[in-house]
Amino acid sequence: xxxxxxxxxxxxxxxxxxxxPADLWPxxxxxxxxxxxxxxxxxxxxxxxxxxxxxxxxxxxxxRDRAHNLDARWxxxxxxxxxxxxxxxxxxxxxxxxxxxxxxIPGEAQLRLAANELSGAYDRRRPLLDRELLAVYEENLGxxxxxxDRSRAALVERPDDPHLQRVLDRAYHHKLxxxxxxxxxxxxx
Amino acid sequence: xGSALAALSIIPPSAAPTDDERIAAVVRSxxxxxxxxxxxxxxxxxxxxxxxxxxxxxxxxxARLLTQDAFVRAWEKLDGFRGDSAFATWLHRLAVNLVLxxxxxxxxxxxxxxxxxxxxxxxxxSHGRVDARVDLERAIAELPPGARTVFVLYEIEGYRHDxxxxxxxxxxxxxxxxxHRARALLRGVLA
Numbered sequence: 001x002x003x004x005x006x007x008x009x010x011x012x013x014x015x016x017x018x019x020x021p022a023d024l025w026p027x028x029x030x031x032x033x034x035x036x037x038x039x040x041x042x043x044x045x046x047x048x049x050x051x052x053x054x055x056x057x058x059x060x061x062x063x064r065d066r067a068h069n070l071d072a073r074w075x076x077x078x079x080x081x082x083x084x085x086x087x088x089x090x091x092x093x094x095x096x097x098x099x100x101x102x103x104x105i106p107g108e109a110q111l112r113l114a115a116n117e118l119s120g121a122y123d124r125r126r127p128l129l130d131r132e133l134l135a136v137y138e139e140n141l142g143x144x145x146x147x148x149d150r151s152r153a154a155l156v157e158r159p160d161d162p163h164l165q166r167v168l169d170r171a172y173h174h175k176l177x178x179x180x181x182x183x184x185x186x187x188x189x
Numbered sequence: 190x191g192s193a194l195a196a197l198s199i200i201p202p203s204a205a206p207t208d209d210e211r212i213a214a215v216v217r218s219x220x221x222x223x224x225x226x227x228x229x230x231x232x233x234x235x236x237x238x239x240x241x242x243x244x245x246x247x248x249x250x251x252a253r254l255l256t257q258d259a260f261v262r263a264w265e266k267l268d269g270f271r272g273d274s275a276f277a278t279w280l281h282r283l284a285v286n287l288v289l290x291x292x293x294x295x296x297x298x299x300x301x302x303x304x305x306x307x308x309x310x311x312x313x314x315s316h317g318r319v320d321a322r323v324d325l326e327r328a329i330a331e332l333p334p335g336a337r338t339v340f341v342l343y344e345i346e347g348y349r350h351d352x353x354x355x356x357x358x359x360x361x362x363x364x365x366x367x368x369h370r371a372r373a374l375l376r377g378v379l380a
Contacts, residue, residue, distance in 0.1 A: 007376055010325045011344050017236030018243060020253055025231055028260045029224065035261065128222050 104155040105165045111172040118179035125183045137182045144178060147171040209275075216276050220267050227267075231260055234277060238284050244341040245288045247330035255291060259284040285342065285356055292334060328378045332371050339364050340371035 103109055126134060151168035158164060212233075218226035238259050243252035263280055270279050329337060338357065342348040343364070348356075350364045357364065 004372065004376070007325075007372060007379070010379075014325065014345060016240060016345070018240035019236045020239045020256060021249075024235065024239075024253065024257050024260070025228055028231065028257050028264075029228070031257065031261045032224075032264050035265070 104152055104159065105168050108168075108172070111169075111176070115172065115175050115179065118176060118183055121183035122179050129182070137178065141175065141178055141182075144171055144175045148175065212276055213272065216267075216270065216272070219264075220270070227264055230263075230276070230280075234280055235260075237277070238280065241281065241284055241341070241346065242288055244326075244329060244345065245285070245338055246292075247332075247334075247337060251291075255284070255288055258291075259287050262287060281346070285346075285348075289338070289356060292338075325375070325379065328375050331378070332374055336367045336371035336374065339367035340375075343368050 122137075129137070148168065148171045151164060151171055155161065155164045155168060215226045215229050219230055235256065239252060239256045242255040242259065243249065246252050246255060259280070263283055266283065270276065329340065332340060335357075339353055342353045342356070343350065350361045350368075354361045354364045359367075
């Protein structure tokens with residue numbers, strides 16, 4: 001096999017397919033299963049962390065609301081004490097009904113659209129999710145949705161509050177992140 | 190009657206799906222999470238992928254591990270397969286990249302202890318001492334890694350030099366030089 005032609009002939013005769021000495025499928029299936037379990041664990045931890053972060057923001061925001069209301073009542077009490085003879089006035093209702101789909105933060109419509117699209121993907125994946133993980137996602141999506149509703153309601157009252165705007169923006173992004181994770185293939189097995 | 194015959198004549202002779210359609214359907218099932226479908230894909234392609242891994246690595250045990258890893262990675266990346274190329278081509282390319290990546294990792298690890306250039310020569314085995322009676326397969330396994338990779342990808346797997354250069358991160362000239370070197374070594378060993 002000294003010249004190139006003989007070498008070429010020998011190359012042509014080489015088999016293109018060589019089966020492994022033993023079936024590798026059992027080990028491959030086991031490795032896939034191991035990685036999927038580890039991803040599920042990571043996904044669950046991620047979901048819980050995201051939910052905890054949203055809950056924390058909501059709690060902080062509630063605390064701010066409460067402090068704000070206490071300040072207002074304290075200030076009103078001082079005013080009333082200073083003017084004991086003033087006739088009580090009927091305050092008009094301060095909260096207008098929240099506009100259903102008006103943007104309260106820049107890009108909210110796009111965030112809502114992305115969430116709707118991911119929700120569709122998530123709905124298609126739901127039958128493939130295992131029940132335990134599905135329950136975790138459902139619970140946490142509920143928390144995030146509630147956080148979005150509360151943030152929006154607060155923003156209607158205080159539309160220029162940058163803190164509330166950040167809370168709403170983060171809640172949307174948590175929702176997108178949750179939906180992305182829930183609708184990705186890695187979480188289905 | 191005539192029009193009925195005319196209509197029948199445009200009906201394809203068989204409504205059975207073609208091989209490509211069947212493969213595409215199996216890939217779609219696997220993409221949707223059907224492990225049994227992925228097992229079918231494994232069985233259809235394991236021979237090609239194992240041959241590739243065995244020849245590129247030159248080591249039977251490593252070839253087994255790389256083949257396993259290639260299919261595990263394929264499962265994980267299956268969502269990224271859009272059908273722009275044949276599934277076999279996609280899988281093959283994934284396996285080549287995996288083997289080359291694995292080699293780079295090993296070389297980096299070993300290079301901390303040894304001189305890199307000496308390593309390239311030494312890990313190729315004792316090609317100068319190979320018995321003239323060994324077959325071509327064995328001789329390929331004994332080639333230095335760079336030459337072996339180019340030889341396998343170009344001569345056996347049919348990649349072009351520009352594709353090989355791209356995958357290996359070398360120039361086209363280097364790829365051609367490695368091929369020339371591989372062929373010269375094989376001719377010498379097998380003479």
